Amino acid sequence: xxxxxxxxxxxxxxxxxxxxxxxxxxxxxxxxxxxxxxxxxxxxxxxxxxxxxxxxxxxxxxxxxxxxxxxxxxxxxxxxxxxxxxxxxxxxxxxxxxxxxxxxxxxxxxxxxxxxxxxxxxxxxxxxxxxxxxxxxxxxxxxxxxxxxxxxxxxxxxxxxxxxxxxxxxxxxxxxxxxxxxxxxxxxxxxxxxxxxxxxxxxxxxxxxxxxxxxxxxxxxxxxxxxxxxxxxxxxxxxxxxxxxxxxxxxxxxxxxxxxxxxxxxxxxxxxxxxxxxxxxxxxxxxxxxxxxxxxxxxxxxxxxxxxxxxxxxxxxxxxxxxxxxxx
Amino acid sequence: xxxxxxxxxxxxxxxxxxxxxxxxxxxxxxxxxxxxxxxxxxxxxxxxxxxxxxxxxxxxxxxxxxxxxxxxxxxxxxxxxxxxxxxxxxxxxxxxxxxxxxxxxxxxxxxxxxxxxxxxxxxxxxxxxxxxxxxxxxxxxxxxxxxxxxxxxxxxxxxxxxxxxxxxxxxxxxxxxxxxxxxxxxxxxxxxxxxxxxxxxxxxxxxxxxxxxxxxxxxxxxxxxxxxxxxxxxxxxxxxxxxxxxxxxxxxxxxxxxxxxxxxxxxxxxxxxxxxxxxxxxxxxxxxxxxxxxxxxxxxxxxxxxxxxxxxxxxxxxxxxxxxxxxxxxxxxxxxxxxxxxxxxxxxxxxxxxxxxxxxxxxxxxxxxxxxxxxxxxxxxxxxxxxxxxxxxxxxxxxxxxxxxxxxxxxxxxxxxxxxxxxxxxxxxxxxxxxxxxxxxxxxxxxxxxxxxxxxxxxxxxxxxxxxxxxxxxxxxxxxxxxxxxxxxxxxxxxxxxxxx
Numbered sequence: 001x002x003x004x005x006x007x008x009x010x011x012x013x014x015x016x017x018x019x020x021x022x023x024x025x026x027x028x029x030x031x032x033x034x035x036x037x038x039x040x041x042x043x044x045x046x047x048x049x050x051x052x053x054x055x056x057x058x059x060x061x062x063x064x065x066x067x068x069x070x071x072x073x074x075x076x077x078x079x080x081x082x083x084x085x086x087x088x089x090x091x092x093x094x095x096x097x098x099x100x101x102x103x104x105x106x107x108x109x110x111x112x113x114x115x116x117x118x119x120x121x122x123x124x125x126x127x128x129x130x131x132x133x134x135x136x137x138x139x140x141x142x143x144x145x146x147x148x149x150x151x152x153x154x155x156x157x158x159x160x161x162x163x164x165x166x167x168x169x170x171x172x173x174x175x176x177x178x179x180x181x182x183x184x185x186x187x188x189x190x191x192x193x194x195x196x197x198x199x200x201x202x203x204x205x206x207x208x209x210x211x212x213x214x215x216x217x218x219x220x221x222x223x224x225x226x227x228x229x230x231x232x233x234x235x236x237x238x239x240x241x242x243x244x245x246x247x248x249x250x251x252x253x254x255x256x257x258x259x260x261x262x263x264x265x266x267x268x269x270x271x272x273x274x275x276x277x278x279x280x281x282x283x284x285x286x287x288x289x290x291x292x293x294x295x296x297x298x299x300x301x302x303x304x305x306x307x308x309x310x311x312x313x314x315x316x317x318x319x320x321x322x323x324x325x326x327x328x
Numbered sequence: 329x330x331x332x333x334x335x336x337x338x339x340x341x342x343x344x345x346x347x348x349x350x351x352x353x354x355x356x357x358x359x360x361x362x363x364x365x366x367x368x369x370x371x372x373x374x375x376x377x378x379x380x381x382x383x384x385x386x387x388x389x390x391x392x393x394x395x396x397x398x399x400x401x402x403x404x405x406x407x408x409x410x411x412x413x414x415x416x417x418x419x420x421x422x423x424x425x426x427x428x429x430x431x432x433x434x435x436x437x438x439x440x441x442x443x444x445x446x447x448x449x450x451x452x453x454x455x456x457x458x459x460x461x462x463x464x465x466x467x468x469x470x471x472x473x474x475x476x477x478x479x480x481x482x483x484x485x486x487x488x489x490x491x492x493x494x495x496x497x498x499x500x501x502x503x504x505x506x507x508x509x510x511x512x513x514x515x516x517x518x519x520x521x522x523x524x525x526x527x528x529x530x531x532x533x534x535x536x537x538x539x540x541x542x543x544x545x546x547x548x549x550x551x552x553x554x555x556x557x558x559x560x561x562x563x564x565x566x567x568x569x570x571x572x573x574x575x576x577x578x579x580x581x582x583x584x585x586x587x588x589x590x591x592x593x594x595x596x597x598x599x600x601x602x603x604x605x606x607x608x609x610x611x612x613x614x615x616x617x618x619x620x621x622x623x624x625x626x627x628x629x630x631x632x633x634x635x636x637x638x639x640x641x642x643x644x645x646x647x648x649x650x651x652x653x654x655x656x657x658x659x660x661x662x663x664x665x666x667x668x669x670x671x672x673x674x675x676x677x678x679x680x681x682x683x684x685x686x687x688x689x690x691x692x693x694x695x696x697x698x699x700x701x702x703x704x705x706x707x708x709x710x711x712x713x714x715x716x717x718x719x720x721x722x723x724x725x726x727x728x729x730x731x732x733x734x735x736x737x738x739x740x741x742x743x744x745x746x747x748x749x750x751x752x753x754x755x756x757x758x759x760x761x762x763x764x765x766x767x768x769x770x771x772x773x774x775x776x777x778x779x780x781x782x783x784x785x786x787x788x789x790x791x792x793x794x795x796x797x798x799x800x801x802x803x804x805x806x807x808x809x810x811x812x813x814x815x816x817x818x819x820x821x822x823x824x825x826x827x828x829x
Contacts, residue, residue: 044371050661053375069375070735074527075509079736082523109509109516109526156783162514187779188512193657197594197650202794203468203783216649216660219671222465289378292665325514 031091031268035066038259039087039095041080043073047212047293048257051124052096054289055259058280063272076100076161078110085116089262091269094120099165099255102313106320107163108327114309117260118270121277122300122308124290125256126210127230128159128169129240131223133199141227141246144206145177152183157206158195162188163325166208169229169253172319173208173243176251181323199223210255211237212294229253236294253315256298258305274302335683338383339691347384348391348691352699355392359399360707362409362536363729366396366598366638367654374658382666383684389662390685391692393655394446397598397638398696401438401631402707405431407722409540414598414634416535416764417606424622431708433568437624438631439700440569441580445632446693448584449591449639453646454686458672461647464592469783470791472595473776474800479600479769481807482607483762493758501766502773504529510771512778524738531767533730533743538760540726541747546754547719572628579609579629587633591640597653598637599768605633639689646670646682 038056042048049071056067072080077100084095097117105113130141138144148155159166167188171181184206189195192209199207200222207214207223211234217223218237225240229252233242243249259277261269280286281299290297300308320326338344351373358369369392377385400411405422415422425434452460467475483498484491507518508528519525573580583605590601609629610619619626641652642659649670651657663670668678675682710718730743750760784790792798 044368044374044658046657047661049371050374054378057375057378072735074530074734075523076514076526078509079523079527079734083736107514110523153785158779161510162512164514185782187782188514188775189779190510190775193651194595197465197644197648198468200465200648201468202466203470203779216670219669219673220648221672222648289665292667293661294664 031266031272032063032065034092035068036063036091037087037093038067038069039080039084039093040069040071041073041077041084041095041098041100042071044071047295048096048098050289050293051257051295054286055096055123055277055280058283058286059273059276062276062279075109076104076164078104081112082110084260085112085262087262089118089264089266091261091265091273094259094261094273096257097260098257099312102309102316103163103165103168103320106317106326114306114313116263118263118265119302119305119309120259120261120270120273121281121302122256122258122298122305123277123281124258124295125254125298126212126296127228127234127252127254128166128208129211129214129225129228129237130173131196131199131207131209131214131218131225132205133202134222134224136205136224138226141241141243144226145179145247148174148179148183152180153185155184155205156187157184157208158187158189158198158204159192159207159209160189160195162186163320163323164188165253165255166192166210168316168319168323170206170208171323172253172315173229173249173251175319175322176249177247196223211240215294234296254296256308256312258300260305270302331679331683332687334680335687338680338684339387339687341383344384344387347380348387348688348695351388351391352395352692352695355395356399356699356703358392359396359411360402360703361729362403362407362411362540362725363532363733365412365532366393366400366414367658368732369393369396370655370658374662377662378665382668382681383688385662385666386659386681386685387688387692389655389659390688391695394442394635394638394689394692394696395699397634398439398442398631398700399703401442401627402435402703404539405434405438406707406710407540407718408543409536409722409726412598413531413535413764413768414602414637416539416599416761417602418627418630419539420759420761421606421620421623421626424620425624425627426711428622430622430624431711432704433624434627435700435704435708436569437572437627439697439704440573441583441628441631442635442700443693443696444573444580445584445587445634445636446639446696447690448581448632449588449636450686450689450693452588453639453642453689457643458647458675460589460592461644464594464644464652465648465650466796467593467595468794468797469776469780470794470797471800472593472772473780473791474797474804475593475596475600476769476773476776477804478800478807479604480765480773481804481811482603483765484811490757490759494762497753497758497760497762498766501763501768502770503766504534504763505767505770506774512775524736527734527738529742529767530733530739531764532733533739534746534767535764536726536730537743537746538750538763540722541743542750542754542760544719544723544726545747545751547715572624576625576628579625580632582608582612583629583632584636587636588640590633591637591652592643594644594650594652595772597641597655598634601637602630602634603765603768606630635693646674647672 040052053069056069060067072083087093104110167186174181187204192213195207196217198204227243358364373388400415403409403411404415404419408423410416410419422434509516509526586605587601590596606626609626610616641656644650644652645656730739
């Protein structure tokens with residue numbers, strides 16, 4: 001008899017887990033009552049994926065339900081960001097959204113932007129550095145800017161794909177200095193690691209990418225960082241000055257990662273997820289992970305996260321229009 | 329010497345040994361599942377390694393990835409489903425051997441020469457990592473462009489009897505590679521406004537479709553065709569391998585060396601190594617006419633190469649933190665987490681862990697032989713299942729594998745469409761392997777060409793201006809001229825139609 005009851009309970013749980021997603025969450029008791037899917041728009045093993053997986057593990061401990069990380073890759077992030085936004089807003093599909101959400105719509109690749117989600121938590125933010133090859137003639141960023149002004153089109157830069165975050169970072173910086181963005185042609189790459197390698201190989205002259213992405217080559221003395229585009233210096237690289245210190249420009253930008261859910265998430269789910277995310281962010285395990293990787297820790301609650309996305313979006317639009325890669 | 333003893337002590341821990349055994353079984357399973365790759369095996373292990381000390385964490389990843397690359401040969405040989413892209417180059421060859429009743433010899437060669445290649449790569453990793461890494465990171469887009477051109481030339485070698493049909497298949501693959509958003513300009517191409525197509529055509533579902541679904545369709549079309557049952561086992565399946573090693577020592581060595589070198593390049597990995605060595609094996613063979621008919625020579629060379637590449641990929645990863653392939657891209661993250669900072673100083677800063685890592689590499693490649701043996705013994709029973717029962721199961725596994733790649737039903741659709749395409753192509757004498765080669769190399773070809781042209785402000789001469797690029801370019805053009813010349817001579821002698829590059 002007992003056996004049979006266990007079987008029935010298991011069968012019921014299994015069918016619930018198998019995605020009877022149309023049932024309203026409250027009909028199944030307190031949220032969360034079944035496994036949660038955490039969608040990542042980028043590939044397994046990358047920085048975003050690893051951050052999502054550790055957050056998933058910590059959420060799982062706190063919420064008492066499995067949190068499954070699912071990579072929905074492709075289309076430079078469009079596919080995964082769409083999957084998060086179009087999922088049922090029942091709290092059982094959440095996702096890690098990244099800085100690209102404020103950029104893709106300007107290029108006409110999607111209609112989605114930051115307002116297409118229920119923001120839950122901003123977790124991380126990494127500003128880019130300006131890296132040159134170790135034996136580059138430029139001693140500091142001032143010399144670099146002077147050379148760019150004197151020889152427009154001569155130096156080539158890389159760091160990510162065409163119109164990607166580090167391309168915008170470079171173009172925005174040049175614009176802020178009163179230099180035309182075309183003065184430094186962009187060589188598209190499949191991410192920061194190949195770009196840093198190309199820098200060492202002598203294929204490009206400048207790489208703008210985040211400091212953790214450049215770290216191995218900097219440590220190996222194959223590249224030097226001349227400045228970072230942040231309000232403060234990075235504690236891990238105290239010798240690298242900010243742009244403001246050396247050039248007096250206020251230009252800053254950063255790649256960020258945060259957790260969001262489809263628009264219209266029930267209050268019950270928001271009230272369960274936000275404190276759980278804050279607890280995960282505060283945990284020693286997460287701090288250790290972020291410090292080991294050199295990722296910048298920034299916390300933003302739903303309100304701050306929404307505001308951050310709106311500001312970022314406007315900034316991106318301005319630069320991308322100047323670059324001529326924004327549509328409409 | 330002291331550090332080797334320390335490393336052995338670190339590994340002799342029963343916990344570490346248990347982790348190695350578990351990861352070996354896990355890697356074998358994932359690699360043998362169509363559509364699940366060695367990269368995925370590694371990625372799935374990462375959250376588990378968060379909670380392990382450094383040595384077992386690295387042991388888990390090294391063992392699982394080496395096993396998965398070998399295990400990709402198993403469904404390739406038995407069912408014509410390449411388990412990983414690195415096996416796709418010689419899947420047809422291995423399957424042809426199975427059809428002749430020589431499945432065990434094909435798989436035995438797969439496991440033994442995988443182990444040999446892996447060990448060769450490890451020796452190079454131990455002996456010359458810093459030196460080789462210095463050379464490898466000098467490769468820029470100019471060098472990669474020529475390397476890709478050499479890789480594409482392999483399509484002509486692979487399409488033995490019908491070079492023109494091989495070229496058509498290759499160009500079809502190159503076309504498929506242009507679909508989507510991930511091109512140098514970042515502009516959507518052939519997407520018809522759909523989000524799914526923006527992601528492009530994933531290579532794995534396309535590959536599983538072209539090989540496996542096409543095979544299922546063929547079985548449906550010709551129900552009477554039956555595979556011969558596996559040959560009765562006479563003694564050890566390894567006995568035949570000694571003979572192979574004595575007969576093909578040069579092939580094993582060449583495969584291992586080319587595999588390690590290509591693996592060490594940050595932009596190229598086990599898949600390309602496997603294609604190039606299959607082609608070199610055929611080019612330098614004394615009996616090239618036997619290739620494609622179930623001849624083991626190519627499996628010896630490229631089976632060694634793809635596992636050598638897995639070890640080779642660690643060279644730039646350890647020395648410069650630059651991933652040699654998609655597996656080491658994940659590994660670098662794990663190394664940072666374990667406070668083993670990749671860089672030229674890693675050998676001085678964490679000598680115990682690095683030495684332990686090397687020992688694990690040897691161990692993983694050695695236990696591949698017993699584990700692989702057990703896997704072959706288990707999986708070969710698949711051949712006894714009647715085809716009409718086997719094919720629906722194959723179809724089911726293909727669907728699961730395709731779905732697992734992108735977690736979307738779109739990939740299943742891609743797989744079915746490519747299955748139909750593959751079936752129609754083969755019924756009309758077109759080889760399907762060059763399509764896969766085109767899909768693998770297409771993005772690299774475009775990326776390396778376009779970025780080189782941006783860097784050189786549109787000058788073609790830049791492709792010869794750097795020393796390594798110049799040498800590679802000259803070699804590539806020489807291969808093309810030689811191929812054209814031979815084709816021309818054959819044409820003049822009134823033989824087969826011209827083989828042109």
